[in-house]
Amino acid sequence: MSVLKIANGRIIDPANGRDEIADLWIEDGRIVSSATRDSRSSAAVIDAAGLVVAPGLIDLHVHFREPGQSHKETIATGAAAAAAGGFTSVVCMPNTSPVADSPATISWIHERAAQVAKVNVFCTGAITKGLKGEELAPMASMKNAGIVAITDDGHCVQSHEVMRRALEYARMFDLPLLDHCQDYSIVADGIMHEGEWSVRLGLPGWPRVGEELIVMRNILLSELCDAPIHCQHISSGGSIRLLREAKARGVKISAEVCPHHIALTDESLKGYDSNFKMNPPLRTERDIEQLVEGIADGTIEILASDHAPHAAYEKEVELDQAPFGILGLETEFAIFCDVLVHGRKAIGLPRLIELLTVNPAKLLRLDRGTLSAGAHADVTLLDPDLEWTYDLGRTCSASRNSPFHGHSFRGRAVRTIVAGETVWAL
Amino acid sequence: MTAWTHKDLVALDALSAGEITLLLDTAKAFKGVGQRTLKKVPALRGKTLVNFFVEPSTRTRTSFELAAMRLSADVVNIAATASSLQKGETLKDTARNLEALLADIIVLRHSSAGAAQFLAERLQASVINAGDGSHEHPTQGLLDVFTMRERFGRIEGLKVAIVGDILFSRVARSNVHALVTLGAEVTLVGPTTLVPHTLESLGARVTHRIDDVLETTDVINLLRIQHERQRKEYFPSLGEYTALFGLTKARAARLQPGCLIMHPGPINRGVEIDSDMADGPHSVILEQVTNGLAVRMAVLYLCAGGAGAAL
Known part of the structure; x- marks a missing residue:
């Protein structure tokens, strides 16, 4: 029997309302309430004094690029980056090549992950075939292959009729539906927030309303079908207002916020650096305030990275021709901790952990995100006060497209444990 | 008096009143040169200017070409259709190849905002923005x-x-x-x-x-x-x-x-x-x-000729 004792840490387990200094015991890859006399003596011990012992962090929005784009990231490198950021479980988006819109591709990803990934890799399937927004992908067979949700992320189903039927159909299988909210006719070729900076830089604007229209659409369709929709990577303060009102009415709508959208503004693009180009775009200080308010008041219950690796040669081109997206996993916890807990004091550490563990687990019905007895022994040790500087030279990702190189943060994961085994430690 | 300290001219947004005035004053001096019988000065003799136009233009390209010739620079024109960008080469690679051919000045016209700044940050050569998308000209x-x-x-x-x-x-x-x-x-x-x-x-x-x-x-x-x-x-x-x-x-x-x-x-x-x-x-x-010619001579002269060269 393999026994591990994580000693003297501050155990924060939001799923159980637990926050206390105690030992955490793990036997054979599961959390146990206490160890037997025999196992105590044979236990390996990790000293967690001064550290926070949290359920393994979960990121329900990452792009690991396999199959088909392994020059950007592989499941192995993506999982290594996740581990280095304190994440024990990730949920992959389906915009691979081929698109994850069939059970064959889903199975391939699962098999690959089982061979190479340091962390748990869950899959989403596409809502529509080829992410084209036209015909429904085979949800039942993808569900049998193990997907945890459907999404056309990177794309947005423009036809409200297709979206309505997808929502109705997915309900048969209790498949959560996640949506990338972008109205194509309004956004057109927009690449940055429409405002003073887009005007100054002469860049096509991506206005807030391009997101808000689809958030509103999703609220109305969720009501119509009495089925939940989760809105991905919300960037606009206006979306927060719509979500808040809808949730108050009892609509089954939820949403996530990404680190870059609360750490950076559209002004960052003044040097035309494509590492500040992501979709949806960086917005204004006012949007940041509204996103943070939404996180503080419970409108936003899930945080995620939208980890989107791209090769340097793909990013180092004219800004309008560069692909959208940045790395996220290695800086995610640090940014959230720094901005939300230390900087803006919007939420406390237990709430932050809740937004990164039990809440995404609940949405996707993952058997993770808690330190209850019997749970998978996925554990992250956090030092919320550790000051450190992000160095892309040491990234575990296969790509280096982060705007946070050289940025200093307060707060970091220091050890990542999956099924009782340490997969990364500082 | 303001001195010119920039390798490139990418945007007027970043320039001070003194720098803009220096450009205008220099252009005024060059306008006088244009009225002489012999319209050529040796300020950029031995330097190579590449007119790199990734978006069609006749007027601006010709104006830069004449301006460079009057400063005695050697001039090469590369148009979008002829360039290897059509073959999938990146802007950065194309420009680095031009620099490897020892171009001193690259005049860039491009449909993407920020393209001139992109090159200016990556090349030793002077980069002159001849229009980048909807940004600046x-x-x-x-x-x-x-x-x-x-x-x-x-x-x-x-x-x-x-x-x-x-x-x-x-x-x-x-x-x-x-x-x-x-x-x-x-x-x-x-x-x-x-x-x-x-x-x-x-x-x-x-x-x-x-x-x-x-x-x-x-x-x-x-x-x-x-x-x-x-x-x-x-x-x-x-x-x-x-x-x-x-x-x-x-x-x-x-x-x-x-x-x-x-x-x-x-x-x-x-x-x-x-x-x-x-x-x-x-x-x-x-x-x-007509004034465009004098202004472009001034820009090329200040960015690439060095303030020491004689008019």
Whole structure:
């Protein structure tokens, strides 16, 4: 029997309302309430004094690029980056090549992950075939292959009729539906927030309303079908207002916020650096305030990275021709901790952990995100006060497209444990 | 006195009043050179300039070519269709190849905003922005301001109206930055769709009625209006644009006697400007073209020639 004792840490387990200094015991890859006399003596011990012992962090929005784009990231490198950021479980988006819109591709990803990934890799399937927004992908067979949700992320189903039927159909299988909210006719070729900076830089604007229209659409369709929709990577303060009102009415709508959208503004693009180009775009200080308010008041219950690796040669081109997206996993916890807990004091550490563990687990019905007895022994040790500087030279990702190189943060994961085994430690 | 310390000219947004004035003063000296029988000076002798035009242009390319020749530089022109960008080579790789051929100056025209800055940050060679998407066209802005200063003797306090598709205009942005920095009062005129109020953040006024500026403006700069596939939703037709914003004879009659009519070209006669007005006494449109040569000589000289070289 393999026994591990994580000693003297501050155990924060939001799923159980637990926050206390105690030992955490793990036997054979599961959390146990206490160890037997025999196992105590044979236990390996990790000293967690001064550290926070949290359920393994979960990121329900990452792009690991396999199959088909392994020059950007592989499941192995993506999982290594996740581990280095304190994440024990990730949920992959389906915009691979081929698109994850069939059970064959889903199975391939699962098999690959089982061979190479340091962390748990869950899959989403596409809502529509080829992410084209036209015909429904085979949800039942993808569900049998193990997907945890459907999404056309990177794309947005423009036809409200297709979206309505997808929502109705997915309900048969209790498949959560996640949506990338972008109205194509309004956004057109927009690449940055429409405002003073887009005007100054002469860049096509991506206005807030391009997101808000689809958030509103999703609220109305969720009501119509009495089925939940989760809105991905919300960037606009206006979306927060719509979500808040809808949730108050009892609509089954939820949403996530990404680190870059609360750490950076559209002004960052003044040097035309494509590492500040992501979709949806960086917005204004006012949007940041509204996103943070939404996180503080419970409108936003899930945080995620939208980890989107791209090769340097793909990013180092004219800004309008560069692909959208940045790395996220290695800086995610640090940014959230720094901005939300230390900087803006919007939420406390237990709430932050809740937004990164039990809440995404609940949405996707993952058997993770808690330190209850019997749970998978996925554990992250956090030092919320550790000051450190992000160095892309040491990234575990296969790509280096982060705007946070050289940025200093307060707060970091220091050890990542999956099924009782340490997969990364500082 | 202000010294020129920049390798490149990417945008007027970043320049101080002193730097813009230095460019204008240098252009004034070069304009004198253009009036000599022997129009050539040796300031850039031995230097190589590449006109790298990833978007079609005749006027600007020719102007840079002549400016470089008058400074005794060797000039090579590369057009988009002939360039290896068509073969999938990145902008960075193409430009580094040009630099490997020992180009000293790269004049870049590109459809992407930020392209000139992108190259300037990556190359040892001087990069001169000859228009990047809807961002800036600094030499056009300078030659417009040069023309105004030559006629009025000053920029400070001048009332300048710029009329047309401001949202997508690199000419408008460069003009606004230079004019505002030098103390002019700039009013941007055009339909609400093409002249959004966010433009006020550049330091200009915005109006959607050309009547607001006709009788008071010292300069009216008319931008070429386009009504192509991507602009259809911005206004209904060229006819309606002309009815609302075109400089017709009736409108021109209300201009002050000394008001200058400017246009960066090419002109759509009968659209943004009445044909007779383009050739009339207010018009300085061809003067702008001539001044463009002197301005581009000044830019090339300051960025690549070093202040030590003799005129």
